[in-house]
Amino acid sequence: HDGGLMIAVIAALYAVAAAGRLQAAVVLAALTVIATGAGTLLGNRDVNGVALFMLTGWLVAVVALGWVRHSRIAYLREAERRAAGEERLRIARELHDVVGHHLSLINVQAGTSLHRFHRDPAQGEAALAAIKASSREALRDLRATLGVLRQADEEAPTAPPPSLDGIGGLIGTARAAGLTVHGGVTGEADPPTEVGLAAYRIVQESLTNVSRHAVAAEVTVSVERGPGALLVEVADDGRGAAAPPAGPGSGVDGMRERARALGGELTAGPRPGGGFLVRARLPYGNEARKR
Incomplete structure (x- = not known):
């Protein structure tokens, strides 16, 4: 009972x-x-x-x-909370790379256009055309990045993520901003998508930092597709530091996080002969490739 x-x-x-x-x-x-x-x-x-x-x-x-x-x-x-935090950091890093790069170049190109508009209208017109192209590219990349915040019933974006094929476009945009850029992508290996995206963002952020923080005339971009890893180097001959001061949201910190996430490493600092050097090694065989 x-x-x-x-x-x-x-x-x-x-x-x-x-x-x-x-x-x-x-x-x-x-x-x-x-x-x-x-x-x-x-x-x-x-x-x-x-x-x-x-x-x-x-x-x-x-x-x-x-x-x-x-x-x-x-x-x-x-x-779940940790995963959400990591996703927010990833989105913030993507926004920083995309928006910061294009806005920095637009700022440099606008200054060039104002400086040369009366003395050389042809160069001023070319700078305005570069500003238009950079702003259009910034809007496209921003929409693609914000696509991860879409609602579940919306269609997924069809544009592929940036890769090594887009580094030539970055070099061309930097040249339009007044920099003399040498180099490009070499090698025959086919790196995973995650590695190509990380290399693209590292080159993008490095060129942005050169435009904003370094008094440089020439920049050398070297991306070598080795048999087991991707080697990225961006060197300039500037007299200033091609990197923002250390702190939250620093572009160099973001590049290091990208390299570490792939099991690689990244160093950034002044060159012995002057200028600034960013060097990264991004291995192919890691957990990021399996996802």
Whole structure:
């Protein structure tokens, strides 16, 4: 006749433990055992010592199961929160690379156009045309990047992600901004998509930093598709630092994060003979290639 009461007590203990209130569940279980034991001592022969021992085991097991349930839910929530944070960082890095690069070039091209407009209208007109092309490219890349925030019922973007094939376009845009850029992509290997995207962003950010922070006339871009890794080098002859001051959102920090995410490494600093050098090694065989 008291089976229903015991089931209610066990369900309540499980619910309290599953809610994360372990101390309260232990206190309630202890009070249940003490009260039942007191009834046995007072003459209740329906619950003997063996039954009391078994009841204690059941209560401990129920509390443990409830706590395991709570811990599992907490772990899943933390994993979801961490994944969301990593996704936000990835989106922020993409926006920084895309928008920062194009706006920096537009700023340089606008200054060139204002400086040369009256003395050489032809060059001023060419700079305005480059500004138009850069702004159009910035809008296209921005829409593609923001596509990851689309609703579930929207169509996925059909434009492919930037790759090594787009580095020539980056070099051309930098030349239109007034820089003399040498080099390009060499080698016959076919790197994974993630490696090509990382190399594109590293070259893009490096050229952006040269335009914004370095007083440079010439830049050398070298992307070598080796047998097991992609080697990227961007060197300039500037007198200033081709990198923003260290701090949150720094482009160099973002490039290092990209390289580390692929199992590679990136160094950036002044060259012995003057100027600034960014060098990265991006291996092909890593976890990013399998995803």
